[in-house]
Amino acid sequence: MNITDMLSYGFMQRALLGGSLIAILCSVLGVFLVLRRLSLIGDGLAHVTFGSVAIALLFRLQSVYNTLAIIPIVMGCSMGILKLAQRARIFGDAAIGIVSALGIATGVMLASVAGGFNVDLFSYLFGNILSISTSELGIAAALFVVVIAGVATFYNDLFASTFDEELAKSSGIDTDRINTVLVLMTALTVVLAMKVVGIMLISALLILPAATALQLARGFKTAIVSAAAFGVITVITGITVSFVLNLPTGATIVITNFALFACAFGARTLLRRG
Numbered sequence: 001m002n003i004t005d006m007l008s009y010g011f012m013q014r015a016l017l018g019g020s021l022i023a024i025l026c027s028v029l030g031v032f033l034v035l036r037r038l039s040l041i042g043d044g045l046a047h048v049t050f051g052s053v054a055i056a057l058l059f060r061l062q063s064v065y066n067t068l069a070i071i072p073i074v075m076g077c078s079m080g081i082l083k084l085a086q087r088a089r090i091f092g093d094a095a096i097g098i099v100s101a102l103g104i105a106t107g108v109m110l111a112s113v114a115g116g117f118n119v120d121l122f123s124y125l126f127g128n129i130l131s132i133s134t135s136e137l138g139i140a141a142a143l144f145v146v147v148i149a150g151v152a153t154f155y156n157d158l159f160a161s162t163f164d165e166e167l168a169k170s171s172g173i174d175t176d177r178i179n180t181v182l183v184l185m186t187a188l189t190v191v192l193a194m195k196v197v198g199i200m201l202i203s204a205l206l207i208l209p210a211a212t213a214l215q216l217a218r219g220f221k222t223a224i225v226s227a228a229a230f231g232v233i234t235v236i237t238g239i240t241v242s243f244v245l246n247l248p249t250g251a252t253i254v255i256t257n258f259a260l261f262a263c264a265f266g267a268r269t270l271l272r273r274g
Helices: 003-007 010-035 041-058 063-087 092-113 119-126 134-153 155-163 165-170 175-197 199-216 220-245 249-273
Strands: none
Touching: 003 010, 003 220, 010 041, 010 134, 010 155, 010 175, 010 199, 010 220, 041 063, 041 092, 041 119, 041 175, 041 199, 063 092, 063 134, 063 175, 119 199, 134 155, 134 175, 155 165, 155 175, 165 175, 175 199, 175 249, 199 220, 199 249, 220 249
């Protein structure tokens, strides 16, 4: 099967478009999260998403309504992580761990009540971008616009807070508001990424393109653009390879991302030695 034949399928067109949009969001936000040492927030929110999915499945909601129901829950929990870190006098990774444990425990409990782990829940755990519907693609496109607009609007403040939060605060930047914006945008992105690589692999899609870009880029804007490009390339490559070879799509995307990161790391090492 050649590329033209593959692109003739509607589900492949939706998968490639939706996957590309979500890859850009994960990659752009990933640069901020990696530099701020908050990359594990994706993993924590993924576990919260597991609990939210279990709630949606318990009430037998359709797929598109699952996404709409999950979004406010995950956004609320992202705020919980932030408030715990600010007010409970614990480090960010501990706050992520607390909310993550609560999310996964709630998910297991509700999945048991709903009748156990079924095929639907399995697809949420490991992703199924090839099954993305037109409605879900519309939601992804709308949230893509929201998140990119948020990054563009608060770019200068996000940049300042990323490199020196205390200096940003003393310069008059409302860092609490910026942190809130960042975690809420991350929550939206995590919900979307669930369809691409699944709950278990979301953190990889947030971390690897950003980490790859940071190996090669010499400026912050260059890192963001490079991360977005790497994210799109690896998602398109992963979807294509998984379709042709009949492999799990989410896992193929993550392995492709890691292969690109390994190449970038090797190139950087060689350049330093040279």
